Amino acid sequence: MTNDRGLKLIQSVEQADSSQKLLDAVQSLAAARLEEGIPTLIAALSYNNPGAAVAAVDGLVQLGEVAVPKLLTLLDDYNYSGRAWAIRALAGIGDPRALETLREAAETDFAMSVRRSAAKGLGNLRWSALPAQDVSAAQAQALKTLRLTAQDPEWVVRYAGVVGLQGLTTSVAESQTDIRPTVSEHFEQMLKTESDLAVRARVQLALDQLHKD
Amino acid sequence: MRESSFGNFESLSPEQSPEGSESLTVEQAIANLQGQDQGLRYYAAWWLGRFRVRESAAIDALIATLEDETDRTPEGGYPLRRNSARALGKLGDRKAVPALIRCLNCSDFYVRDAAAESLGMLGDPVCIPELMKLLEGGLEAAQPIPGCPHLAQPYNATIEALGSLGATAAIDLIQPFLDHPIERVQYAAARGMYQLTKNPIYANKLIQALGGQKLQLRRAALGDLGAIGYLPAAEAIAETLAENSLKLISLKGLLEYQVKNNSTESSSISEAAIQVMTLMDNLL
Numbered sequence: 283m284t285n286d287r288g289l290k291l292i293q294s295v296e297q298a299d300s301s302q303k304l305l306d307a308v309q310s311l312a313a314a315r316l317e318e319g320i321p322t323l324i325a326a327l328s329y330n331n332p333g334a335a336v337a338a339v340d341g342l343v344q345l346g347e348v349a350v351p352k353l354l355t356l357l358d359d360y361n362y363s364g365r366a367w368a369i370r371a372l373a374g375i376g377d378p379r380a381l382e383t384l385r386e387a388a389e390t391d392f393a394m395s396v397r398r399s400a401a402k403g404l405g406n407l408r409w410s411a412l413p414a415q416d417v418s419a420a421q422a423q424a425l426k427t428l429r430l431t432a433q434d435p436e437w438v439v440r441y442a443g444v445v446g447l448q449g450l451t452t453s454v455a456e457s458q459t460d461i462r463p464t465v466s467e468h469f470e471q472m473l474k475t476e477s478d479l480a481v482r483a484r485v486q487l488a489l490d491q492l493h494k495d
Numbered sequence: 496m497r498e499s500s501f502g503n504f505e506s507l508s509p510e511q512s513p514e515g516s517e518s519l520t521v522e523q524a525i526a527n528l529q530g531q532d533q534g535l536r537y538y539a540a541w542w543l544g545r546f547r548v549r550e551s552a553a554i555d556a557l558i559a560t561l562e563d564e565t566d567r568t569p570e571g572g573y574p575l576r577r578n579s580a581r582a583l584g585k586l587g588d589r590k591a592v593p594a595l596i597r598c599l600n601c602s603d604f605y606v607r608d609a610a611a612e613s614l615g616m617l618g619d620p621v622c623i624p625e626l627m628k629l630l631e632g633g634l635e636a637a638q639p640i641p642g643c644p645h646l647a648q649p650y651n652a653t654i655e656a657l658g659s660l661g662a663t664a665a666i667d668l669i670q671p672f673l674d675h676p677i678e679r680v681q682y683a684a685a686r687g688m689y690q691l692t693k694n695p696i697y698a699n700k701l702i703q704a705l706g707g708q709k710l711q712l713r714r715a716a717l718g719d720l721g722a723i724g725y726l727p728a729a730e731a732i733a734e735t736l737a738e739n740s741l742k743l744i745s746l747k748g749l750l751e752y753q754v755k756n757n758s759t760e761s762s763s764i765s766e767a768a769i770q771v772m773t774l775m776d777n778l779l
Contacts, residue, residue: 402779442779480747483754487764
């Protein structure tokens with residue numbers, strides 16, 4: 283990959299004058315996995331073109347950790363729908379540097395689609411990327427937020443909270459923390475109080491899988 | 496560049512209570528509904544439905560407004576009746592059924608539409624003959640009217656209500672609507688026919704619709720498939736080009752249908768339900 287080609291890919295995103303051209307250009311740039319394309323992919327999250335945004339999120343998730351600092355710093359500068367997509371990208375990448383951003387989104391964002399993505403992302407963080415001495419405090423923070431999320435007024439956010447809690451439990455299996463009994467107990471409690479049938483089914487599945495592990 | 500034609504689904508389903516709703520109490524809402532201020536009455540009717548206020552006093556007050564003559568649009572519509580009819584469907588009290596049946600003859604199309612939908616939700620089969628009357632005249636009477644934003648009758652809501660009420664007597668009336676010129680009406684007919692016959696041929700029409708060109712129509716098919724809980728549609732739902740929020744709601748319908756219809760003594764989850772949840776997890 284030459285810089286020249288990278289520049290061309292970036293330019294074709296910036297110059298796209300139809301939604302189809304934009305989609306194609308973002309897809310090509312995403313597929314090229316260029317570090318210098320990161321700001322352009324992030325900008326594409328705010329074009330109010332869902333196809334292009336999905337392609338940009340995929341591209342950013344593929345790029346992984348290298349995209350995280352820019353996603354975190356640019357997050358506030360972008361419009362609302364762009365922010366929602368950026369949260370989705372951070373959730374997909376799973377870099378624990380996004381912990382605070384994901385927690386804030388899961389707890390306070392007004393859009394349920396953002397809260398649900400953030401909740402799932404909190405169960406998807408790669409803890410090994412953190413210094414060993416910080417892991418249990420960070421996991422406790424994620425757990426705290428996910429327990430709140432599991433009481434969200436919207437069923438889909440509670441559902442995502444259950445998925446996040448299950449993910450968190452699985453991802454910490456080999457670490458020093460003892461989250462599993464806490465989460466199991468939380469799920470048992472949810473089975474008693476949760477009124478939504480789909481969420482209850484997801485809690486039951488999470489419990490079945492936790493017991494199987 | 497911007498693509499403004501994309502309708503944001505989130506904006507269709509209010510995530511937040513509108514301003515002022517937090518401060519309204521049940522007593523106040525009921526009082527507002529019986530007061531003189533048309534704006535407050537209209538809002539109170541919506542509010543009682545939105546917050547599922549099932550108190551008898553609220554139901555009675557809402558039923559009374561179905562006869563309201565004071566709140567009129569320039570075209571002769573009845574805004575308050577529309578809101579009250581919608582709210583009564585959400586509140587689940589069959590006491591409202593006779594008054595809603597009378598609304599099926601209201602001169603305002605949107606009142607008839609709301610009443611048909613709510614009667615489907617309340618689940619009392621006593622309204623079936625009156626709903627069937629709205630389909631009389633078949634396709635010929637149901638052709639689009641030039642210059643009019645709606646059809647002669649609320650065919651979608653009526654067919655969907657008859658489907659969910661299990662009105663097998665209406666099958667012959669509904670079937671011709673599979674050939675209606677408007678796709679949304681075809682889907683309603685396919686959905687109703689599937690509910691009444693359980694013949695997969697009708698549900699498969701809805702799966703086909705997920706591959707169509709128009710986003711609005713794919714959204715409609717997602718809603719219909721969720722409503723009938725048609726399990727073989729799960730993969731197609733997950734893959735259609737539409738918002739994840741809508742796919743999740745559709746798959747939720749499939750999941751709940753599975754859970755309800757496979758309830759065994761054991762609390763374990765069926766394989767089919769696990770498959771649906773795996774698809775849902777990936778859309779979060």
